[in-house]
Amino acid sequence: MSTAQTPATSLENKRLTVSDLITIGVFSALYFTIVGVCALASMAIFGVVGNLLLPALAALLSGPVFMLMVARVHRFGAITIMGTILALFLFISGHFAISLITGIVFPLIGDAVARISAYRNRLTLICGYVIFSFGCTGPILPLWMMKDAYIANLGRKGKDSAYINTLFSAVNTTSLVIVLIATVVGAVLGALFGLRLMRRHFAKAGVLA
């Protein structure tokens, strides 16, 4: 008569298992949906310029998705992959290639930060999420580049360059600072919201693996 037990617990195993990859895929789909909905909403309300608010808005709403995924997988790579997949699909759906770079680098750093506390400490999770949220800024970087193109276009037609510069210089630095602050604020609020949902619902229901 033989006895068989489950193989060595996965706490010691640092590699992402099949189960983890599928979990990451499912939550990435939710994240992708939220980002898409935010993109449509911000464009519908404010036009192309509304895109500036995209990272902030997406960060505000995606907190619970991020937190639940981290709670279920709690291994290095999950956050990075979620950001990378979003970047990949953003690229394939037509956003500028720089989305690939921002979409991979920021989530990677966010992952590393959250890993410091083995994905348990609230502060590192919030910081990790804030950094991760900058992965969304890829689609809006072209806006600053577009400003150059428009000016070049105007210049071609012979308009006064000083006039153009005064018109657009305010737009440039101000908007950059606004986006940075808005994203950080949105991400912090989103992270707190996510952690609250974790505590009130998912931990209580016993869904955290």
Next chain:
Amino acid sequence: MSDAAANAAVLRAQEQHTAATVARGRLVIDPRVKLCALVVANLMMFLHVSPMVQTVGVLIFALPMLLGGKALTAAHMLGFYAILRAVDWASVTFAGSAPWLHFFGASATGLLLMLPCIVAGMSAFCTTRPGDLVAALRRLRLPNAIIIPAIVLLRFFPTIAHDYRMIRSSMKLRGICGFWRHPMRSLEYVLVPLLMNAANVARDLTVSALTKGMGLQGNRSSASELRMRAADWFALALICAPMLLHILLP
């Protein structure tokens, strides 16, 4: 099935695949070629190409949609492009007398810059079967850690809309709909069931996928063999045409 019959079936399948460039009257282009279109579109954006090169680019990138059965989408995109061009021209010509036009002009220019990418992206997304897209990603040697979540995303994404509608129906019947009065709570009521369901689906998917060999370590094959056929090489050449124009013209 006997061996001879099995071999005959395999040969038949191979022939079918070679002939599958035109299936049901639609043009099927290798997804890698469409990814190249995306790269070229990005280059065009980076290099701030002239309006004429842009127009040529947008038309070429829309071809897979026009010939691939998504003509309506292509028509929408091209119509949108035409409108943006008109707005851009108007704002630059008349901006002297109406400075507020600069806002629309700037928006139009911005969108125009992004449109070749968007059109190339739409082409890639609409006309490529998810299995072929994944096969292309595999051929690009992306690691499994990226490919598996990508497949799951493609599979789970359509169900989110259905789940959301169910949740909204429930909320409506329960009378807890007021989004504008309680935004945070409404968000909670939508997200919590969505996330619970996502966790359950992930659990069932894992069980099913494990019994189908998901955990196997060896080399995976791909049922859709991606091969560059004559039509694909031609499409590739066509896609590089805008860049050629950009270099040759002043």
Next chain:
Amino acid sequence: MTDIVCELSDCTFRYADAESGAALRNATLRVRAGEVVVLTGRSGCGKTTVTRMLNGLAPEHFAGQLDGRARTADCIAGDTSVNNYVTRVGSVFQNPKTQYFHANSSDELAFPCENVGMEPAQIRARISERLREFDIEHLRDRSIIQLSGGQQQQLAVAAATMLDPRAFVLDEPTGNLDADAIERLRTMLMQLKCAGNTIVIAEHRLAWCAGLADRYVLFDDGQIIGEYSAREFAALPAQQLRDQGLRSRDLSEQQQRIKRIIAQAESAETIENPALLSTKNLVVGYGGRGLLAHITHRRAKNAFAREVPDAELRGGRIIGLMGCNGAGKSTFARTICGLGKPLSGEILLDGKLAKPAKLANNAAMVMQDVNYQLFADSVREEVMLETEMRGGADAADMCSARERCDEILRELDLLEFADRHPMSLSGGQKQRLAIATALMARKQLVVLDEPTSGLDYTHMMQVGELLRRLADRGVCVLVITHDEELAAHFCDRILRFD
């Protein structure tokens, strides 16, 4: 002597996270090549655990301790990785919606073959072969989410055959299917049986297994209490099977009763009990009315319209909605609940013409997946949700509301769970919670969508009793179901949608 494909030798299995005892105790079972064996018993009897040991999922994926030996072909549970089982066992699970991995049907069929590294041309040839063999060519290259549950299960069975396994293991494959879909599935399995395949089915719905199964193994509380040949099993008294929580072997009696209920004229109580809801010239449906459609005279892709014969729904009755999938039962129910506008015709609530908003105020729905309708973080909070959202009530009102809430919870046996999170409850408890919220809101119409799918006899009867208690309170209960036993036992009226 035919060899033994699946074998359990004195197996005991205890799940790692189980509070109670072992899920399976001292089970010994032998399945010979070419046999079709049905493992049956009430929910929680251990039959699912056996299927998990036969396809390698336990104890590797479903953590636990296994004593004894479980072998399928040359794989031993616990020693052999589930990866090695892939080519030996084809598995089919209960829920068609969460079983498929790819979005496209052809990709799903190719999936197992791709994982083992089969040649691409051979994969495509095999897909064509299987689609032809099972006569499911219409399922080629389709988006799986658009298929019906029955078609999804057919696809799942076909996918399980892709690697030519030595045995098939099915865990309650018909739980969510209607009669037509069950028949198609049965045909597929008969085909597999005639080709000499070994099939193990865990099931408590026995009607469709007749003629397919060679042997029945009866489980109770983790132990095997009987093994019968098909003939012996057919001779067992019906009451004994019902005591074991099994569904009827033969549904013809229920089908007769259903026919009688449908044919029954409306009884003469109309004066004291006026209709709660009545429909006139109602046409339900969706889609296809946009401007473009009018111009091009083309119906939109997913347009659907169904005429509904005039109906009257009264409080205190249990009304069944039966019919095959896609015939409009759900659309009708949604329209009656105010979740969709009728294409034409009128709906009268208490004799007055009612718009969707009014109908929504009056109705509650218990969906097939109750997870979509539980929002709060405790059971009591869930029932009090609308009351709290409305606000504006003073302390006395809130107090009496809370008392009502506790009263309702007590009546539905949920008071002891009042502080637990709704998602931590069992399926049946969640159903009762959804009904509790409907009672709290004083809804006069409660619609239930397939409340007994996948339930064994005992639980099905419990749901039926619950519906009876609801109706006795004066609520109009509308049940969408293809469960003939539920309809025959409990429905006062049945509307047939075909």
